[in-house]
Every structure is written in structure tokens, then in C-alpha cells.
Amino acid sequence: MLSVSYPKEIYRILKPDGIFITEQVGALNDRDLVEQFYAVPPAPPFPRQHLKLFTREFQENNFSILDSCETFGTIRFWDVSALIWFARVIEWEFPNFSVKNNLKQLSNIQEQFEKDGIIKGKTHRFLLIAKKK
Numbered sequence: 001m002l003s004v005s006y007p008k009e010i011y012r013i014l015k016p017d018g019i020f021i022t023e024q025v026g027a028l029n030d031r032d033l034v035e036q037f038y039a040v041p042p043a044p045p046f047p048r049q050h051l052k053l054f055t056r057e058f059q060e061n062n063f064s065i066l067d068s069c070e071t072f073g074t075i076r077f078w079d080v081s082a083l084i085w086f087a088r089v090i091e092w093e094f095p096n097f098s099v100k101n102n103l104k105q106l107s108n109i110q111e112q113f114e115k116d117g118i119i120k121g122k123t124h125r126f127l128l129i130a131k132k133k
Contacts, residue, residue: 007061014132019066020058024049026070026124030093033075033121037087037094037105045092051126063130070126077119080110 010020027049035041051070059065077083084106087094099106113119 007058007063011061011063011132016132018132020063020130020132021128022054023125023127024054026050026126028072028122028124030075030090030121030123033083033087033119034093036109037097037102042095049124051128054126054128058128058130062133064133065128066131067129068127070124073123073125075121075123077121078117080106080113080119083109083119 014020025046027044027047029049031041031044051068055065055068077086084099087097087102091097109119
């Protein structure tokens with residue numbers, strides 16, 4: 001993920017009138033899923049990943065914003081094992097996750113799945129297109 005501390009470097013390497021396009025995973029990505037696994041949810045791994053913050057940082061570094069948008073989508077799982085795989089692969093969002101450590105939470109999620117037939121979470125993405133002034 002791009003850190004908002006990079007606009008100066010991006011400005012330096014872009015040619016005049018150069019355009020920078022980035023799509024980012026936002027700080028709120030999967031938070032509802034994460035919160036189901038921990039009594040005290042861990043802090044977001046990239047708390048500065050917000051469109052407003054990126055926009056401000058780029059504007060403060062002599063970029064004009066050509067376009068930007070933000071979306072909150074839905075991620076769906078049709079069984080708990082897929083959610084387990086997901087949580088293990090994205091370890092920065094689900095720190096110290098394991099079936100053993102999270103068995104009680106997984107049991108609760110399984111019960112909810114049996115009732116609803118699906119497990120849903122929210123994704124957070126944003127796009128920024130900036131032009132070097």
C-alpha cells in the first residue's frame with residue numbers, strides 16, 4: 001500500500017504534467033470481519049489509508065486532483081473454511097489468527113452461516129488520479 005508520505009517523491013520523479021494513478025485498499029477494509037474474531041479488535045494495519053487524507057497530501061505537494069472516488073463493496077464467503085483461508089492469508093488484517101486461537105468465534109460464525117447461508121464483509125477501496133502541476 002502506498003504511504004501518504006510519498007507524494008513528494010512521486011512529484012520528484014514525474015515529468016511535467018505527469019499523471020499518477022493509484023487504487024488503494026482503505027483503512028476500513030474487512031473491519032467488520034476482523035471484529036468478529038477478537039474480543040478487542042486490533043487497530044487497522046494501515047490507519048492512514050483514507051481518500052481524504054491522500055487527496056490533501058497530494059494537493060499540498062503541488063498536484064491537482066483530476067479524479068477520485070471511494071467505494072465500500074461486499075466480500076462474500078459461502079463457507080467458513082473459505083473465511084479461514086482468507087484470514088490466514090491476510091495476516092496483517094487478522095494478526096495471530098488460527099483455528100485453535102479463534103475456535104469460539106468460528107463456531108459463532110458457523111452458526112450465523114447456517115442461518116444466513118453466507119458470510120459477508122465490507123471492503124474499502126479508493127482511486128486517486130493526480131497531475132503534477
